Amino acid sequence: MLERLSEKLSQITRQLSGRASISEKNVQDALEEIKIALLEADVHVRVVRRFINRTLEDATGEAVLKSVSPGQQFVKVVYDRLVQFLGDERSDLELKGPDTRSVILLLGLQGSGKTTTAAKLARRLQKEGRRPLLVAADLVRPAAVDQLMTLGAQVGVDVYHEPGATDPVKLVKNALAHAQRNVMNTVLVDTSGRMQIDDQLMKELIRIRATAEPDETLLVADSMTGQAAVDVAKAFDEAVSLSGVILTKFDSDTRGGAALSLKSITRKPIKFVGVGEKLEDLEPFYPDRIASRILGMGDVVSLVEKAQETIDEDEAVALQAKMASATFTLEDYLAQFQRVRKMGSLESILDMIPGMQGKITEDDIDEREMKHEEAIILSMTPTERRNHRIIGPPRRKRIARGSGTSVHEVNKLLKKFEKMRLMMKKVTKNKKYQSQLMSQLGG
Ligand SMILES: Nc1nc2c(ncn2[C@@H]2O[C@H](COP(=O)(O)OP(=O)(O)OP(=O)(O)O)[C@@H](O)[C@H]2O)c(=O)[nH]1
Ligand SMILES: [Mg+2]
Secondary structure, eight states, rough: OOEEEEEEHHHHHHHHHHHHOOOHHHHHHHHHHHHHHHHHHHHHHHHHHHHHHHHHHTTTTTHHSSSSSSHHHHHHHHHHHHHHHSSSSSSOOOOOTTTTTTEEEOBHHHHHHHHHHHHHHHHHHHTOOOEEEEEEEOSSSSSHHHHHHHHHHHHHHEEEEOOOOOHHHHHHHHHHHHHHHHTTOEEEEEEEBOOTOOOHHHHHHHHHHHOOOOSSEEEEEEGGGGGHHHHHHHHHHHHOSSSEEEEGGGGGGGOHHHHHHHHHOOOOOOEEEOOOSSTTEEOOOOHHHHHHHTOOOOOOOHHHHHHHHHOOOOHHHHHHHHHHTOOOOOHHHHHHHHHHHHTHHHHHHHHTTTTTTSOOOTTTOOHHHHHHHHHHTTTHHHHHHGGGGOHHHHHHHHHHHHHHHOHHHHHHHHHHHHHHHHHHHHHTTTTHHHHHHHHTTTO
């Protein structure tokens, strides 16, 4: 993905990055080349102009030209701008808690990938512990319902459908009642492909939206269409008000024009990207990682930066001392979870380490278990967290209830923690293991 844009931009920035000194003219020349590369990548012309102007401002300032490594500073400036134009922060789905029903409405042009994406998303949410229901509300294309049912079966998610139905609004209403009855907390509605100019279908979409009252109204757009995807997003947003976009076929998009233009033109975040035809090929969209990919810097840079941001050295030293003396408490353990959270998911961290990409998948790491463990510790009183030995059977029962887990799970955590403490004490006596363990803990 993004090969062409990346090849161009990394070539341009590489020319400057190694230099001990650069002039304002060097920066201007490089930016002229970047401008051409962005236009070739089908980035919206307004976005290109804004990008170049702002980068020029930042890059010709004293801080860059007079710095110790101006070339690298320049690359950093370009990188920061790319991150900004890609949308800054990762924007996740905003769904209600597990006890309340959430609805996700997927819409878009014909063939953009709605049905496939609905199944991919259902798979992902199910793995996160939600109970999804797919709703076959595309009543226009004859084979659409069968397609969703096949995909639903593949990911093990129920599909609500009504043979012979003709009114998608009514069908959605029935589907919501079905979800309610069967305690399914996440309803994903697949709609039929629309042409923007098709007034009737657009009106129907507005009615579906009013009935579904979605938490997320996501446009599914083909990233290969570049700027056209941005125009589509604008049109749909005006009609039904979008909460975000999923860019599909990102695997085949070598240019990146849609990804780079979308946020600044429409203000809508890209929440996920589709990166293949298989049902696991859906990835959260991380602007910083995409920017490093575009500049060919590898994700190592962002890993290092993130690690520096989140890990305070004093904190690490204090932690080490605690480990050695086995005064490491559940409170410290909890802090580790929160540290991992700050850095993104465990999976995303492993993904950034060279050689680890794709080797460890969601299936290997039990983020759900992590969430459960966190919930358990949060249900303890501070005194209990500081001294887990006082947690006898009645307290275990209370904690299980409070955290929505079972006594068995509480027992398991406490056993694991006790074992970990012992191991830490042993390990901290040995310098080599010590650093290994610290790095495992994110220190
Ligand atoms: N390479 C690649 N192909 C994708 C991706 N997402 C969807 N596709 C393919 O795009 C084609 C269309 O996907 P659908 O999910 O049927 O699209 P749709 O928007 O539901 O289509 P209509 O219901 O006809 O409007 C299928 O062949 C998918 O396999 C992706 O992220 N990458
Ligand atoms: Mg479809």
